[in-house]
Amino acid sequence: MRLFRKLRTLLTSGAGVAVGMPDADALKDPFDLFDAWFRAAQEGGLYLPEAMTLATASPDGKPSARTVLLKDVGPDSFVFYTNYTSRKAAELEANPHASLLFHWPILQRQVRVEGPVSRVSREESTAYYHSRPRGSQIGAWASDQSSELDARSTLEQRIKEMEARFPEGEVPLPDHWGGYRVTPDRIEFWQGRPFRLHDRIVFEREGDSWKTHRLYP
Numbered sequence: 001m002r003l004f005r006k007l008r009t010l011l012t013s014g015a016g017v018a019v020g021m022p023d024a025d026a027l028k029d030p031f032d033l034f035d036a037w038f039r040a041a042q043e044g045g046l047y048l049p050e051a052m053t054l055a056t057a058s059p060d061g062k063p064s065a066r067t068v069l070l071k072d073v074g075p076d077s078f079v080f081y082t083n084y085t086s087r088k089a090a091e092l093e094a095n096p097h098a099s100l101l102f103h104w105p106i107l108q109r110q111v112r113v114e115g116p117v118s119r120v121s122r123e124e125s126t127a128y129y130h131s132r133p134r135g136s137q138i139g140a141w142a143s144d145q146s147s148e149l150d151a152r153s154t155l156e157q158r159i160k161e162m163e164a165r166f167p168e169g170e171v172p173l174p175d176h177w178g179g180y181r182v183t184p185d186r187i188e189f190w191q192g193r194p195f196r197l198h199d200r201i202v203f204e205r206e207g208d209s210w211k212t213h214r215l216y217p
């Protein structure tokens with residue numbers, strides 16, 4: 001399976017470069033292009049194509065970034081899940097704007113997403129939470145994400161406590177855990193091309209539709 005994945009990855013190499021970008025005018029909805037690129041990354045055998053950099057900023061404008069996983073996309077937003085008491089969450093609650101960045105090196109593609117952020121509904125978070133392995137659900141109860149941890153053994157002890165608290169049956173969704181939705185007002189698609197003459201197409205939301213333009217590389 002690993003060899004097959006590697007072969008697929010190799011076969012994918014440079015595919016985007018050869019294809020280039022469609023004409024900006026021909027593109028009406030950036031989510032259609034995102035779907036096509038995301039599918040190409042998934043089908044190309046890339047490892048974790050859904051990994052994205054999430055950049056947030058404190059109210060006084062200090063940025064911080066980390067990787068999270070895309071768990072839902074479309075028709076007009078990107079969703080990830082996390083701990084609502086983490087550092088990223090504290091920054092998002094105080095300053096609900098984020099940037100997401102996808103980089104699929106073998107395809108020479110990058111997607112930049114920017115926009116306001118809101119929490120997903122409890123129903124949606126519950127549905128996703130219960131789709132995860134039981135160990136991950138217990139982990140969400142045990143981890144006080146981004147707080148100082150004195151020793152690994154403390155975390156392991158907390159996991160034991162949570163396993164004893166929820167020995168069987170459904171593990172309830174903790175209040176401190178759930179999703180965030182980024183609803184972009186700007187998305188930029190970057191396609192590597194020879195001699196660094198890359199293609200860049202920007203979509204900016206205009207009411208219910210999008211306007212597009214190209215940028216110099």
Ligand SMILES: Cc1cc2nc3c(=O)[nH]c(=O)nc-3n(C[C@H](O)[C@H](O)[C@H](O)COP(=O)(O)O)c2cc1C
Pocket residue numbers: 048051064065066067068069070080081082083086087088089145146
């Ligand atoms: C590949 C990868 C995927 C990750 N996915 C998530 C995720 O979906 N949600 C999450 O909270 N943390 C995820 N993490 C951990 C975060 O990068 C980060 O360490 C954690 O969320 C704490 O960030 P904060 O202190 O800025 O809040 C992931 C890390 C990696 C390397």
